[in-house]
Amino acid sequence: MFGHPKPPTMPTLAEAxxxxxxxxxxxxxxxxxxxxLVPPYSAGSxxxxxxxxCFWGAEKCFWKLPGVEVTAVGYAAGYTPNPTYREVCSGxxxxxxxxxxxxNPAVLSYxxxxxxFWEAHDPTQGMRQGNDVGTQxxxxxxxxxxxxxxxxxxxxxxxxxxxxxxxIGAPTTEIIDAPEFYxxxxxxxxxxxxxxxxxxxxxxxxxxxxxx
Numbered sequence: 697m698f699g700h701p702k703p704p705t706m707p708t709l710a711e712a713x714x715x716x717x718x719x720x721x722x723x724x725x726x727x728x729x730x731x732x733l734v735p736p737y738s739a740g741s742x743x744x745x746x747x748x749x750c751f752w753g754a755e756k757c758f759w760k761l762p763g764v765e766v767t768a769v770g771y772a773a774g775y776t777p778n779p780t781y782r783e784v785c786s787g788x789x790x791x792x793x794x795x796x797x798x799x800n801p802a803v804l805s806y807x808x809x810x811x812x813f814w815e816a817h818d819p820t821q822g823m824r825q826g827n828d829v830g831t832q833x834x835x836x837x838x839x840x841x842x843x844x845x846x847x848x849x850x851x852x853x854x855x856x857x858x859x860x861x862x863x864i865g866a867p868t869t870e871i872i873d874a875p876e877f878y879x880x881x882x883x884x885x886x887x888x889x890x891x892x893x894x895x896x897x898x899x900x901x902x903x904x905x906x907x908x
Contacts, residue, residue, distance in 0.1 A: 704823050706790055706831050712775035713788045719778050720879045726766055727886035728759050733768045733879070737798045741765055744799060744809050744844070745772060745874050747792035747836035748817040749825030752887040753896030755795045757816045759886070763804025768796045769885060771878045773836060773870070778878055784832050793832045796877050806844055807907045810851040813837065814905035817898050819867035820859070828897050835869040845871065855905045864901055 722734055737743075748754045751769040759767040771784050774791030784791045797809060817825055819835040837852075839845040848871045856866050879885075888894050 704829065704831070707775070707788050709775050711788060712790055713779070713783050713786070715776035715783070715789070716778050720780075720881060722879055723882050726759075726768075728889050729766075731766050733766060733885065738765060738800070740800065740802070741798050742801050742806070743840050743874070744797040744806060745794050745838035745840070745877065746797070746809075746813045747773070747794045747834060747838070748813060748819070748898065749793070749833050749835075750828055750895070750897040751793040751795055751880070751884065752894060753898040754793070754816065755886065756888045756896075757812055757898070758795055758797045758809070759889075761799075761804055761808070761812065763800045763802075764797055765800060766796075766798035767886070768877075768879060769887075770794055770796060770880045771832075772838060772875045773872065774875075781881055781884065785830070787831055791832060791878070792834055792836050793880075794836070794838065794877065806847055807851065810837070810848060811905045811907050814851065814855045814867075815900050815903075818901050819855075819869045820865045820901070822868045826897055826899050835867060837869060837871045838874040839871065840874045845873075851905065851907075855903070858903050858906060859901065862901075862903055864903065 771791035776789035
């Protein structure tokens, strides 16, 4: 996750790399639970998508939760179609490193996913997360329905109030409709399960987020 120059501002569409038509090949199941990383997913499951810094550590925060069926890491909210990791790290695709979460809403609520999101990282840092600096490390919630959007905005407002009480700045988190999700390369998937001593890079504010 180191060694690449990262412009601190988003590129324009005209500045973005062209990408390619071919999607990233996906090989093998989820390394932790053996489920398919690609759809179709189980009946009744729902999707969520979050960006909270280095996606290696971010994914681990979610696959551990009861009710989460599948997690996958990838790139979203940029311009370049089917980008590579190197291209995203260049700062010239506009993409964020994100985690796609497939969950069973009968077991795990979206509100609980939001609380995990807020408490797992510091959403006040703009285009960075700790030592990781660049547009791909920004805080983001990418919603799949109007209900998710309402819950995301309400949770942001509650968390903002909790931060303010402790003299901490407001979140810079973007909340937008879920854009197209591009799978990252296979070695990134469930990276910290494959490499238990690998780099994580996440750090929260230490402030609990009220669920509701």
